[in-house]
Amino acid sequence: MDPQLEKQFVTQLEANQNIVHKICRLYTHDQESHNDLFQEITIQLFKAYPKFRGDSKFTTWMYRVALNTAITLYRKSKRRIKTQDYDNVMFKIASTDYDDTIEEQLKLMYSAIRQLNDIDKALVFLYLEDKPYSEISETLGITEVNARVKMNRVKGKLKDLLKV
Template identity: 45%
Template structure:
């Protein structure tokens, strides 16, 4: 049984990092599906793994890793394909910029789950080393994959 101190620490960790969890969940959740099931699944996996967090990486890196792995596993297990995600975009720039960003997210939503994870972390301005730590890839592999994804998105936008 988990003690009250551990539970309190966990709840505080979730409160301080809920933005990361919501971002990952919203990136993977279907428009038709409530993201609450996926969010609860991420919280459950974080709770199960929390006592074994050793601090060998930044807490945010660990949260990203658990959240991304949970989302990817959730959709593999349920055999659902993710085609579109409900992304909360708050843009107050010009209408052209708004349309370009909407188009970018539409194209990103067509990527596979791993590619979406890499793009999410890249757009969140994570350094390649941290992306590698989160995804379990090498830094070189992250750089290569991101370049290929950029090329893929360019080709998709020209179609």
């Protein structure tokens, strides 16, 4: 990769790494798995960055790659997630500490979200990130109307799950 392009990528990733951490939190249950998934998403983003055309915002593209990577690995997690050795990657990302000790309500919400199917998890994540339905539909590859209908149904599912 061109050094200038690599520098742009690292700058963008460092500025938006919380997106990846949030996705990792949705699809993992412990810190080691979180770290492994973060690493794998970072590698996939790095590999895909030269093909990023800028047709959408960097964060929209980042959501799509990160969610696709997480969903793919989550589905394969019946086995162990395979990751590449971080030391073999040419760049180093300054990682901010991710506080896993969050209040009880947030833990309950994440627990309920984990019970949803993969697409519904991604939908809730983007909704909680205050993404407009137009961006949610673009990221997930569904129509805007479908995104709204699915979100209303998911809200009902989450209310039921949180009543238990």
